[in-house]
Amino acid sequence: MMQENDSILVFEYFTASGEKDKCIISEAEALVFALLDDLADFNIDLIINESYEDAVKDYENVNPILIDIDVVDWLRDNASNFSKAIFIAAENDNNLYNITRILEENDVEIYNSSSDACLIASDKFETYEALSNIVPQPRTFRFKIDPKGYWKRAIENLHEKWQAEDPLTPLKLIIKPLVGVDCEDIVIIEKIEDLTLDLDKIFKPGSRVIVQEFVDGTDISISLISDGEKAIPLSLNEQFVSLKDDKGTYIGGKLPFESKYGDEAFEIATKAVEAIDGLKGFVGVDLIINADEKDIYSVYLLEINSRFTTPYIGLKQVASINIGKSIIGLIDGNMDINELDISLDGEVEFKKSGDNMLIRRI
Numbered sequence: 001m002m003q004e005n006d007s008i009l010v011f012e013y014f015t016a017s018g019e020k021d022k023c024i025i026s027e028a029e030a031l032v033f034a035l036l037d038d039l040a041d042f043n044i045d046l047i048i049n050e051s052y053e054d055a056v057k058d059y060e061n062v063n064p065i066l067i068d069i070d071v072v073d074w075l076r077d078n079a080s081n082f083s084k085a086i087f088i089a090a091e092n093d094n095n096l097y098n099i100t101r102i103l104e105e106n107d108v109e110i111y112n113s114s115s116d117a118c119l120i121a122s123d124k125f126e127t128y129e130a131l132s133n134i135v136p137q138p139r140t141f142r143f144k145i146d147p148k149g150y151w152k153r154a155i156e157n158l159h160e161k162w163q164a165e166d167p168l169t170p171l172k173l174i175i176k177p178l179v180g181v182d183c184e185d186i187v188i189i190e191k192i193e194d195l196t197l198d199l200d201k202i203f204k205p206g207s208r209v210i211v212q213e214f215v216d217g218t219d220i221s222i223s224l225i226s227d228g229e230k231a232i233p234l235s236l237n238e239q240f241v242s243l244k245d246d247k248g249t250y251i252g253g254k255l256p257f258e259s260k261y262g263d264e265a266f267e268i269a270t271k272a273v274e275a276i277d278g279l280k281g282f283v284g285v286d287l288i289i290n291a292d293e294k295d296i297y298s299v300y301l302l303e304i305n306s307r308f309t310t311p312y313i314g315l316k317q318v319a320s321i322n323i324g325k326s327i328i329g330l331i332d333g334n335m336d337i338n339e340l341d342i343s344l345d346g347e348v349e350f351k352k353s354g355d356n357m358l359i360r361r362i
Contacts, residue, residue, distance in 0.1 A: 007063065008328070009085035010035065010106070011047035011146035013095050016071035018049040022355035030350075030357050031088050034316040036062065038324025045082065047071055070278050072098055079106040086111035086281070086327070088308045091122045091179050096307055098254045111331050114307035117278030121306035122179050123150045125209050127276075134275050135268045136297040138212040142178065147205035152195045154219060155211055164215060175199070177207065188214060215300050217291040220257060222269035223282055223311045225323065228280035228332040231273040234319060234342060237311045239286070240351060252351030254362070255314050256344050261289050261298045268301055268338045276304070284309035313359055314348040 012032035019025050036044065036059060044063055050066040057064070067074050071093065079085075082220045085108050089096045100115040113121070120126045125142040141158055143151045155173070163171045173189040180186070185202050189195060203209055219239035238257035242249045257263070269285035284305035290298050315323060320343040329335035347362040 006083045007043040007045045008039065008083040008111075009045045009047065009087075010039065010338060011071055011085075011087050013087075013089035013099070015052060016067065016074075017049045017050055017132070018068065023352065026355060026357040027089075027310060027313075027352070030313045030359065031310075034313055035086070035088065035308070035324050036215060036314070038322050039086075039328070041325060042328070047074065048152070058093060062205065072102070075099060075102045079108055080101055082106075082108055084109045084111070086324070090307065092121070094179070097122060100134070109331075112279030112281045113283065113346065114280070117276055117280075118306045121277055121279070121304040122175060124178055124303055126178075127304055128210070130276055132300065133274055135272050135301045136299065137301050138215050140210050140212045142208065142210050145151060145203045145205050145207045145209060147338060149200070152199075153197060156192055159189075172216075174212050174214045175203070176210050177203075178210055208293060215288050215290055215292075218259070218289040219286070221253070221286050221309070221311060222265055223255075223309065223315060224273055224283045224285065225327055225330065225337075226273055226280045226283055229268050229274070229336050231279070231283065232337055232340065233270060233344070234315055234323070235344060236262050236265055237314075245263075249309075252357075253311060253314070253350070254333050254347065254349045255318070256347065261291060265289070265299045268299055272301055278304055278357055279304070280285060280331060282308045282312060282323065283313065310350060313357070315344075315348045315361065317348045318344045318346045321344065 012030035096136045128140045154180040223234045237254045237255040240252045
């Protein structure tokens with residue numbers, strides 16, 4: 001039965017803005033149509049590029065708003081016409097923060113994280129500092145890429161200092177953009193001499209990066225939902241990351257993932273999300289299960305994604321709850337997060353293959 005409430009504004013950044021890159025758009029389409037299916041009981045105002053007119057015309061609860069410009073520009077002029085919104089966007093070009101801020105400034109109730117929370121989670125060093133002494137994290141330092149290359153010497157000094165603390169174990173480093181998505185421009189430094197390679201072509205002068213000690217292990221993520229105060233984990237997910245020429249590329253994942261460290265990972269992810277004020281709705285947390293069983297920590301937190309992430313596509317197939325509908329109910333105060341009965345019926349794999357996002361139950 002249709003809910004008796006104001007309509008909810010729904011959109012996904014790439015499908016609304018008319019992105020043409022098929023590799024990007026296949027995942028974006030899977031996400032937005034999964035969300036539309038979850039919100040079948042609500043009246044929806046859907047912002048979408050005019051090229052999708054035929055794809056959305058059969059949704060009885062959807063009022064399509066067809067546009068042919070960037071959705072951020074459209075929202076600046078039109079957000080004040082709406083009272084509620086739930087959306088999908090990533091950190092690229094600060095889109096996630098900018099969209100959230102525009103909606104907040106126009107008094108739109110959002111079923112996503114606040115702009116302040118997005119700002120912290122989007123910045124890997126701000127996340128590191130916010131969670132210092134709360135959850136285990138790899139040692140992390142922030143650098144600005146100067147045009148004369150002094151940053152390389154600074155990293156060499158950092159490596160020398162960290163290596164001296166454990167001289168018997170070769171130290172590897174990983175360099176990441178301060179704000180990045182899906183392993184974008186991640187470089188692993190196997191030996192400190194590798195700093196003389198073509199890193200200047202990846203990290204342009206003026207850009208900001210973080211340098212972390214590299215933790216070898218299994219890449220995982222936790223998908224959670226939060227009512228803004230309490231968070232509960234939905235699934236432990238294996239991440240498929242392709243390493244080529246010491247560069248990482250995220251290509252998909254599988255859920256649920258079984259691990260003897262699963263409970264520990266759930267605890268770390270939950271504690272992290274609840275520690276940052278304003279995180280709510282769907283949240284993804286990236287972690288790594290440490291391959292070194294002699295280390296004091298078995299699981300390290302790497303970063304927080306204050307948004308819908310790719311595993312939502314898989315969870316849509318196997319979760320016992322309607323995730324989108326539950327987020328609305330929790331944030332509206334019509335549901336109690338402690339009463340959610342969450343289970344997963346089966347396994348699902350989601351993986352990029354060429355220009356497509358393939359989703360299959362296992």
